[in-house]
Amino acid sequence: MTDTDSSPTLERKRGSGVKMVYDLLRDEILDLELAPGSPIDEVQLAERFKMSRTPIREALVRLAGEGLIDTLPNRSTMVASIDFLNMHTFFDALVLMYRVTTRLAAQNHRPEDLPIIRGFHEDYAAAIKSGDALAMIATNAAFHAAIAEAGRNPYFTSLFRRLLDEGRRILRLYYQSYEEQFPQRFVDEHAEIIAAITARDLEAADRLGKAHAEQIVQQVQKLFARKNQLDIAL
Amino acid sequence: MTDTDSSPTLERKRGSGVKMVYDLLRDEILDLELAPGSPIDEVQLAERFKMSRTPIREALVRLAGEGLIDTLPNRSTMVASIDFLNMHTFFDALVLMYRVTTRLAAQNHRPEDLPIIRGFHEDYAAAIKSGDALAMIATNAAFHAAIAEAGRNPYFTSLFRRLLDEGRRILRLYYQSYEEQFPQRFVDEHAEIIAAITARDLEAADRLGKAHAEQIVQQVQKLFARKNQLDIAL
DNA sequence: TGTATTTTTCTTGTCGACAAGTAAAATACA
DNA sequence: TGTATTTTACTTGTCGACAAGAAAAATACA
Structure with a gap:
């Protein structure tokens, strides 16, 4: 057998x-x-x-x-090693792609895209609730990748995917040492983003995408700073 | 021997x-x-x-x-075939990358970057004068790639290079059938862009990069429309 | 004992051959 | 003559083996 x-x-x-x-x-x-x-x-x-x-x-x-x-x-x-010295270039690119893909999704999405995006949104909320850090990272990336797909620009989508991949590595780096939760606020922001996309409100989508990205960058930088502090202390 | x-x-x-x-x-x-x-x-x-x-x-x-x-x-x-139906996604990405890379060059360039950029600028002017369409395409791409390098964001640079490559193909498509000149205006715009970068004027660089990109897109679309018109006539 | 040189070992880069899969050609059949 | 089926030809995917290059080990020499 x-x-x-x-x-x-x-x-x-x-x-x-x-x-x-x-x-x-x-x-x-x-x-x-x-x-x-x-x-x-x-x-x-x-x-x-x-x-x-x-x-x-x-x-x-x-x-x-x-x-x-x-x-x-x-x-x-x-x-490949992670380039901590030039991390800001990564953040710059990430923030811009969050903005652009969210805006384009508001402009170009089709009805069938929304259930897919909402599905990942729910997965993310579930991951937050369960406290599974790896699942948070993965579902957040999937959520934004789905939005990018709905924006229908393959050039932006492919760069954004690459950035999300790199982000997955970086986040993994912190969440393996520190049992930190993504704030609940991120779930709410995701809901707002979905609303803006659904309403085809380009400016709102742009603004929310940017703000959300900057939140995430701040979160990572906070972890980064704390880790350095600990490293020095030890 | x-x-x-x-x-x-x-x-x-x-x-x-x-x-x-x-x-x-x-x-x-x-x-x-x-x-x-x-x-x-x-x-x-x-x-x-x-x-x-x-x-x-x-x-x-x-x-x-x-x-x-x-x-x-x-x-x-x-x-790979050229996707004419979704050409607008290409133009969108191209314009944004022109803007971003020019702005970042104004922000992050080092003294040693400027002579390189000026060198390609002169090559481009020479190509325009000689009327060599292929050289125009190549030197224009090299000029903007050099600016992107001076911006020092590898994520943007690599996407931009890919877009410039694709643009090289598309331009080549038109300039093999029609003996068209890039307007002299492009040379002047290049000079303005260099001035903005040198002065580290981020807003001007951004604005000029965007305007320049849109000029080029318009030029291509003009050729595109004329070609379609001819195709229908024949 | 410390340094220079040779030898060995290990990893990658390239080769020629074969197998699997697909499209075109040839054949059989109505 | 037109269609279905088999056969052939051709292209890609995989394999095992060998050669080149570089690091590590061993040796020679001071």
Whole structure:
């Protein structure tokens, strides 16, 4: 039974290997299961996934293209480090994309987009209630990604997704050490944003998106400052 | 002499093959030497560059990551087509990035950035004078990319580069059929932008960047409309 | 003991070959 | 002649093996 079901070698469809490796490594990187700077070994991955190095390599090339891993030619490849010194450039880009995607969603959304957005909104509220930090991070990102999709500008959406990914890493960094809650206020702000989008109120969506983004940035900076303080104290 | 110098097979350094293929294909795609939708054959490229399919493949994966080629699994891979229907999303993103990068350059540039920007400005003026459409397109993109670099936000810079690439393709599309000149006005606007950046005048840089971008968008839309008119007439 | 040089080891980059999957061509059939 | 089915041809995806480059280890030398 288990023999035929989970056959040890190959029961994989032809191009699915790379996607599987790509998705899994991506998640492990974003959840900090693979620490920034930690080495990535091709043969090790090949053994782990029971496939040759070729598809592994393809997945790594893709991850490198998105800046999630760094490659030193002829030497090693490792998980991209988090650039604390230039964190402000990240915040700048994040705030602007929150604004733009929310505004565009108010302008371009279609009726069928709203239930999807509301669904993630409820997931987020549930995550807040349960106090599951990882779920908060993930559902918040999904909520805003859905809004961006409704804005229907693939250039903004792809940059925004990249920023949300990077944000997932950064938040994970803090929420693994400190049991901190996202304030309830964020849930209310999400509700306001949905209302502005539904009403097609561009200016309100813009303003709320900006304010919400700045709240989140402040929250992260507060954690950042406190962590530094503790680090110095220890 | 020529035998040892240009030895027919391998005198290539170890990781340089992919880069060469990547750069060359990228240029051919952006200059429309490879038409959108035209097929890309791996073995053909392997023969052309006298290397195995592996490095070719890696270059293609990278190009696919940047959206320059589309891959149909198990079937074919071809040059990405230009999406005329959603051109406005491209223009929206382009205008915003012009604004943001120009503003940030006014804020964050260092003294050593200015000569580089001025250099591309002169190249652009020369291209306008000589009437070389391709050089106009290339030097204009280089000018604004340099400004973006001076703004020192890698997230904006990378999106902006992607947009400038796509713009290079679109402009190339029109300037191959119509011998049109970029107006002299663009040169003057470039000079104003440099002045605003040098003076660290954020608001002026923002305003000029936006106005300049909208000028360019208008220019393209004018060509676009005229082409459609001609297409209908024929 | 400390430094320079050689050797070894380990990782990545490239290759040629084969297998899987798809589209086109050829064949069979009505 | 027109359609369904089989066969062929061609392209991509994967594999195992080998070669090049760089770091680490070992050796030689002062």
